[in-house]
Amino acid sequence: MRAAALLALCLAGPALGQTVITSPAPERVRVTIYRDQSRGNERPQRQWLNGYALISETRAIAIPAGETDLRFEGVASGIVPQSAIVGGIPQGLLERNRDALLLSAGSLVDRTLGQRVSLRRTDRATGEVTEQDAVVRTGSDGGVVLQTAAGVEALRCTGLAETLVYDRVPAGLSARPMLSVRVRARQPLNATVTLSYLATGFDWQADYVALLSPDERTVQLQAWLTLASTDETSFVGATTQAVAGRVNRERTDVPPVSAPPLRLQCWPAATTTTLVRGPDGEFYADAESFPIPPPPPPPPPPMAAEIVVMGSRIMAERERLGDLQLYRIPEPVTVAAKAQKQVGLIDQPVVKVQPVYRFFFDAEDSDGDEEGQLVLRAQNRASDGLGLPLPAGNLVLFATGASRPLMIGEGSVRDTAVGEKVEVNVATSGGVRARLGGEGSERRSLTLTNDRSVPVAVEVELGRDDGVSIDAPKLIRRDGKLLWLVTVPANGTATLAYRLRR
Numbered sequence: 001m002r003a004a005a006l007l008a009l010c011l012a013g014p015a016l017g018q019t020v021i022t023s024p025a026p027e028r029v030r031v032t033i034y035r036d037q038s039r040g041n042e043r044p045q046r047q048w049l050n051g052y053a054l055i056s057e058t059r060a061i062a063i064p065a066g067e068t069d070l071r072f073e074g075v076a077s078g079i080v081p082q083s084a085i086v087g088g089i090p091q092g093l094l095e096r097n098r099d100a101l102l103l104s105a106g107s108l109v110d111r112t113l114g115q116r117v118s119l120r121r122t123d124r125a126t127g128e129v130t131e132q133d134a135v136v137r138t139g140s141d142g143g144v145v146l147q148t149a150a151g152v153e154a155l156r157c158t159g160l161a162e163t164l165v166y167d168r169v170p171a172g173l174s175a176r177p178m179l180s181v182r183v184r185a186r187q188p189l190n191a192t193v194t195l196s197y198l199a200t201g202f203d204w205q206a207d208y209v210a211l212l213s214p215d216e217r218t219v220q221l222q223a224w225l226t227l228a229s230t231d232e233t234s235f236v237g238a239t240t241q242a243v244a245g246r247v248n249r250e251r252t253d254v255p256p257v258s259a260p261p262l263r264l265q266c267w268p269a270a271t272t273t274t275l276v277r278g279p280d281g282e283f284y285a286d287a288e289s290f291p292i293p294p295p296p297p298p299p300p301p302p303m304a305a306e307i308v309v310m311g312s313r314i315m316a317e318r319e320r321l322g323d324l325q326l327y328r329i330p331e332p333v334t335v336a337a338k339a340q341k342q343v344g345l346i347d348q349p350v351v352k353v354q355p356v357y358r359f360f361f362d363a364e365d366s367d368g369d370e371e372g373q374l375v376l377r378a379q380n381r382a383s384d385g386l387g388l389p390l391p392a393g394n395l396v397l398f399a400t401g402a403s404r405p406l407m408i409g410e411g412s413v414r415d416t417a418v419g420e421k422v423e424v425n426v427a428t429s430g431g432v433r434a435r436l437g438g439e440g441s442e443r444r445s446l447t448l449t450n451d452r453s454v455p456v457a458v459e460v461e462l463g464r465d466d467g468v469s470i471d472a473p474k475l476i477r478r479d480g481k482l483l484w485l486v487t488v489p490a491n492g493t494a495t496l497a498y499r500l501r502r
Contacts, residue, residue, distance in 0.1 A: 059195065109164070120162065
């Protein structure tokens with residue numbers, strides 16, 4: 001590709017006599033990421049993020065008098081064009097456009113379909129370089145067919161080193177995602193232009209880590225704010241924040257800015273005796289034409305007795321935003337393209353908790369055997385070591401082992417306001433069990449066993465049909481449920497006997 005021609009075309013205007021001003025990058029940028037509400041408590045899929053971000057950029061631009069095509073390079077590739085707001089241009093904004101195709105080997109072929117290009121060949125043995133005219137007859141997906149004076153052939157299927165050379169950049173291709181607007185100014189001015197827009201392909205997640213104390217009465221609670229982006233653009237030194245809570249936003253499907261790759265394929269002729277099958281199963285002129293294999297995977301890390309996770313000491317600062325919660329990162333950070341970043345969110349050294357083993361039985365059943373569901377329960381109040389909004393996310397629970405913490409379960413935390421009850425289902429325990437037995441048609445016996453060396457709190461819910469009552473003095477009613485609340489001693493049992501009345 002001829003560098004001089006490329007540079008001239010990149011600087012050229014879209015039409016003769018029309019002024020084009022290009023702003024290559026913002027001077028300052030703010031990124032506010034909104035969580036994907038549709039995924040609930042599931043983890044975000046790193047290759048398919050359905051959250052979004054509000055990007056606010058500040059750019060200093062010299063605008064001449066008259067009509068100007070003003071191009072903002074380096075915007076997010078997932079920009080929602082109709083959401084863009086351009087400020088700082090006093091005379092007026094005429095139109096705006098998003099350039100939706102990035103410069104790549106595949107897009108160059110697609111945009112020159114049916115047009116003449118130069119086919120450059122290098123003899124591997126002698127190093128001799130030749131060029132000839134060729135017409136592109138197929139697109140970039142599945143093999144590129146060229147027509148030359150010698151006939152029709154597929155690119156890079158002759159055994160020679162081949163490449164396509166273009167004398168210009170086709171219209172509509174950009175090396176970076178770009179938004180262009182046409183403005184009109186009565187006189188030249190130096191403007192501080194603000195560009196704000198929504199962009200898809202972002203998400204964030206709260207990740208909690210809880211370490212249970214030896215007496216199982218408190219946890220040390222930490223949380224990380226994980227920012228994720230699948231966008232093509234990196235925002236360097238951005239003022240970054242995340243918003244928790246439900247925002248009413250209609251779904252907007254925006255085709256991403258694409259940069260299609262070049263996929264080459266050779267087809268066997270009437271016989272394959274002169275062709276060589278490559279490691280990918282395709283036929284090539286010789287072994288030198290095989291595609292370059294991917295590098296081997298790195299060797300596994302050496303085994304160690306302990307893994308130390310080092311994290312950023314930056315802590316997000318919480319602010320109120322109406323009915324929403326805003327978490328502001330106090331220092332500029334880089335929201336990198338196709339990457340994740342973690343900063344501290346919560347660090348509460350002592351939070352009062354109550355581990356409870358939960359069961360559910362139909363009171364009319366005559367037999368049953370279940371393992372207990374371990375639930376970590378707490379009150380979100382300052383007197384218990386919390387007292388702050390908890391955004392939805394995942395929680396991993398560790399217990400203090402003999403030499404190091406050991407994972408005992410994981411669950412999910414819902415969006416929890418101050419004063420609400422926090423409950424996280426973290427594990428199923430085979431050491432705390434319940435067995436239901438029938439004694440005649442109306443009598444039942446429920447026995448709990450605990451093989452742990454400490455007493456455990458157990459909550460059993462008994463369901464029943466309408467018209468059926470349960471005669472048992474140990475049952476209580478709470479939130480419309482019939483519950484048996486009991487502490488089972490270490491290595492002990494507890495029994496509930498009840499009678500059904502219809």
